[in-house]
Amino acid sequence: MKKNGKILEVQNLKVYFDTEEGIVKALEDVSFSLKRSEILGVIGETGSGKSVTAYTITRLLPQPPGMILEGKVLFEGEDLLKKSENEMLDIRGEKISMIFQEPMTALNPVFTVEEQMTDVISYHEKISKKQAAEKAIRALELVKIPDPSLVMKKYPHELSGGMRQRVMIALALSCEPELLIADEPTTALDVTIQAQILALILEMREKLGLSVIMITHNFGIVSEICDSVAVMYAGNIVEFSSIYNVFENPLHPYTEGLLKAIPPLDKDVESLNVIPGVVPNLIHPPSGCRFHPRCSRKLDICEKKPPKLVELTDGHFVACHNPLGGGKR
């Protein structure tokens, strides 16, 4: 194990896209870290940069149009952004796995579950097809798929959405990775099935000591399974801390506003908190703090200078010139 127990440290990532409409400033100074066996939630609204962050870490970002301009992705102390394509192939097969929002796009429709799983397994381990098939069945059992040997013979479209996502997770876990990056793995699923997938992720952390980055726009999911949270807004991490700090003592006005905008499940309310306006366009993002046009705590400086993500209290990071909780900087 590496010193300070951190498996991943993302430092000052800056990622732009060169498009016909102009330069999309998708990630600006994104930093956060993840301890071993920790589940980190990355939460934010559409277009805030969650997927781009995941694709940058795993080096699956399409380049062009993507450009990684600055930053480091330290995985077990080594910078993934400096690795060759071949080294990355090995890392993605053995140490870091990713699951995607829509399992249909990640599973190949013309191959059976068995063909795809044994393919992946025998690519990384020099074992026979038969051994790989046995391993695949064990992976399917791990994710509690009923009749795994039957499911092995099926094509992706013959499975329900929940089963497909389980297969995806089994596939992602079959190489026993250390880090799992799950990009909205349950958005297309029903809540009762979603609860199953969340239970599965918790169980895998328990059994395999997996570290997880859980990308979502759902505060409920974060609160159910995550140990820490990074809140993203328009390409920035605006707040990063333990789950309790963020939920019970949010320092950024955006985090607080979002938490209050969720209709409560356990009580009746007359009206919901509203964050006025809409998310900005990232080709021409607002000057200074990208949240300032929608912020109720805006100061003059907010239009001029982008706030840095700093540790305001112990382990509680915020990027705001006028944070909540009285803590002016």
Place this chain on the structure above:
Amino acid sequence: MNQYNNPIIEVKNLLKEFDVIKGFWAKKAKIKAVNDVSFTINEGEAVGLVGESGCGKTTTGRILVRLMEPTAGKIIFAGKDISILKGNKLKQLRRELQMVFQDPFSSLNPRMTVYDILKRPLEIFKIAKTSEEKKQIALKALQDVGLKSEHLTRYPHEFSGGQRQRIAIARALILKPRFVVLDEPTSALDVSVQAQILNLLRNLRKEYSFTYLLISHDLSVVRFLSDKIMVMYMGKLVEVAPTSELFKEPLHPYTKLLMSSIPNPNPRNRKKLKLIEGDIPSLLNPPPGCFFAPRCPLRTPECDKTFPKLREVKKGHLVACFKV
């Protein structure tokens, strides 16, 4: 406890079958998307319809406003049987029955300006005499949903998802309908935008005094916007109850599962998430008895024989389960 008692919609034994292609040999089969469903909605009432993907919510909604014909069963609107209306009579119904669709990106015609979109219903029903009058009505509707007069000349693609949903709501309400089906009006939107639309709908209900059926798979949205909730599972209603009661005391095992599966944004109150085997059965091969039996913790042999009828167990609280 319920101040509404004048039925505006009565649905009796509604059935909707679809032809589907089944299996490798592409055999034709039928599924029952809505299966023997009966309920009443009173004037002024806000009713939520919840259930998981594919359980028949949208189909029910489309049939209620007669965008679709039922295979069997009756829909009584304001005392009149509208189940099999056709042609001009059906067209006239649009004035009183409206629907807002889930997807604000595909439900608006991209080649029409906002003004054209809002003006059309006024023209079809010859609501306004002069074009000045038309403009005034359109403008009022637009302002009521929080948009401005300068938006009238713009096209749908120039708006964000939340704004498009506002336009769709304005279009549905411009004729002052008596009954509206809101089909997942916010599920395509982000939380901060969703809150804006939910508040808007709540205010519009007071202002326009219409009755609605709100379809959603999100129980927190339904809680915020309804007086009464109906829970659907595989084409069947399994529970109907006043909102506060359903949250306090859900009775059907499926409703309980649903409630206990919703992630709660309070980290001090975590669920004990447990991994179980199993899957939702397919509508192509529904179980012989209660459709929920294969996943049900209370299952008995009786449950595998017949589907339990929806019966009133407390005033206004109906459940379809032998074990309750």
